[in-house]
Amino acid sequence: MASEIGVTVTQHLLSQQAQHGGATGAFTRLLNELILSAKIISREVNKAGLVEILGFTGERNVQGERVRKLDEFAHDMIVRRMEQSRQLCVMGSEEDADPIEMPPHAEKGEYVLLFDPLDGSSNIDANVSIGTIFSILRKQSQGVDYQMGDLLQPGFKQVAAGYFLYGSSTMMVYTTGNGVSGFTLDPSVGEFLLSHPQIEIPSSGKIFSANVGYWDYWNEDTRAYLDYLRKPGPKKPVYSCRYIGSLVADFHRTLLYGGVFLYPADSKDPRKPHGKLRLLYECSPLAFVVEQAGGAASTGKERIMEVSPQELHQRVPIIIGSPEEVALAEEFFAGRRPRAEGA
Ligand code: P6P
Numbered sequence: 001m002a003s004e005i006g007v008t009v010t011q012h013l014l015s016q017q018a019q020h021g022g023a024t025g026a027f028t029r030l031l032n033e034l035i036l037s038a039k040i041i042s043r044e045v046n047k048a049g050l051v052e053i054l055g056f057t058g059e060r061n062v063q064g065e066r067v068r069k070l071d072e073f074a075h076d077m078i079v080r081r082m083e084q085s086r087q088l089c090v091m092g093s094e095e096d097a098d099p100i101e102m103p104p105h106a107e108k109g110e111y112v113l114l115f116d117p118l119d120g121s122s123n124i125d126a127n128v129s130i131g132t133i134f135s136i137l138r139k140q141s142q143g144v145d146y147q148m149g150d151l152l153q154p155g156f157k158q159v160a161a162g163y164f165l166y167g168s169s170t171m172m173v174y175t176t177g178n179g180v181s182g183f184t185l186d187p188s189v190g191e192f193l194l195s196h197p198q199i200e201i202p203s204s205g206k207i208f209s210a211n212v213g214y215w216d217y218w219n220e221d222t223r224a225y226l227d228y229l230r231k232p233g234p235k236k237p238v239y240s241c242r243y244i245g246s247l248v249a250d251f252h253r254t255l256l257y258g259g260v261f262l263y264p265a266d267s268k269d270p271r272k273p274h275g276k277l278r279l280l281y282e283c284s285p286l287a288f289v290v291e292q293a294g295g296a297a298s299t300g301k302e303r304i305m306e307v308s309p310q311e312l313h314q315r316v317p318i319i320i321g322s323p324e325e326v327a328l329a330e331e332f333f334a335g336r337r338p339r340a341e342g343a
Helices: 009-019 026-047 069-085 121-126 212-217 220-230 247-257 279-292 323-333
Strands: 056-060 066-068 088-093 111-119 130-138 160-166 170-175 180-186 191-196 207-209 260-263 296-298 318-321
Touching: 009 026, 009 180, 009 191, 026 069, 026 111, 026 130, 026 160, 026 170, 069 088, 069 111, 069 121, 088 279, 111 121, 111 279, 121 130, 130 247, 130 279, 160 247, 160 279, 170 191, 170 247, 170 279, 207 220, 207 247, 220 323, 247 260, 247 279, 247 318, 260 323, 279 296, 279 318, 296 323, 318 323
Parallel strands: 088 111, 207 260
Antiparallel strands: 056 066, 111 130, 130 160, 160 170, 170 180, 180 191, 260 318, 296 318
C-alpha cells in the first residue's frame, strides 16, 4: 500500500484498517495509545539531562539490573495508558517478573502486549539513543481471562511489532505483516509523519555489530563466523564493526544500512547461557520487522519466529539482519565453513 511521505501514523493506521474489512478499530485504538505513551516518553527522555530524572531508583528489576528512573517512568506510563485502552487481556514487560493483569473492573480486550519499555537504558547518562520495543499478539484462550499460553506464542503469531527510537529524532518503525513503515516525530506538531515508506533491508551489507569484548566467551562457530567476516578476501567486502550497546539503535542501523547484528550465546554468565536478549519482547518483534523488510533472524540453529516460548523472560541467541549474512551465519553454526577461494 503506497502512502505519501508526511502522512500521519494515525492516517496510515486508518488506511490499513480500512483494508481489513470488518475491522472494529480495536487494533487502531490500541496502537494509538502506545503511540501517545511513546510521545510522552520521548518528551521525558529528551529532557532527562535537564531534569533530576537520571540516576537510580535504588530498586532492581526482574533481571537484577538497577532500575533507572526513566525505565520505571516508561514502564508505568505504558501500563497506565494501555490499561485504559480496553483492548488488552494481559501485558508482559521486561520490568515486571509476572504478567501484568488488567485492573479488576477494567474492560478487557482480545490483544496481548509484550514490551521492553526502555531498552538500552544503561546508556541514558551518555545520551546514547534508546528505545521501546513492542509485540502485539491476539488472545488465543477462551473466556475473558488470559492464560499463560496467550503470552507464550511463537513470533509468527504476532499481529504487529515494532519499536520507538529516541535518538537525534524520535522514530516509530512498525509492521502489521504488510511491509515495514517508518515515521519521524515532528515535535512542533506532536505527530509521527511517514518518513520511510516500505523499508527494505539491503540483501547484504558491510557492517557487523557484536560485542567483541566477549570473544573469549563465544563458541568456536561464532568466532569462526566473525573471523571470516572481518578478514579481507577476494570478492568479499571489507566489513566494519559498529556496536552501540543499545539494541534498538544497533538494529535500526542494520535495518537501514544492511549487515548483521548478533548477540550470540556466551559462557560469560552461567545464568545466561543463551545470551542476554529476551525472546518475547526483544528478539521476536525485531525478527518480525526484519523479515517483513526482506531480512532474516535466527538463533543460529532456527528461525527466531518459530522458537516456541517456554517462559516470559526467556533469552535466545540472535543473529539478525541482511539475508546473506544471516544465511552465512547459519552455515557456520551448522559447522560448515566456506571453501577457501579458488580451492
Ligand atoms: P552488552 C542494553 O542493556 C541491552 O539490553 C541491549 O540494548 C543491548 O543490545 C545489550 O544489552 C548490550 O549488552 O552485554 O553488549 O553490554
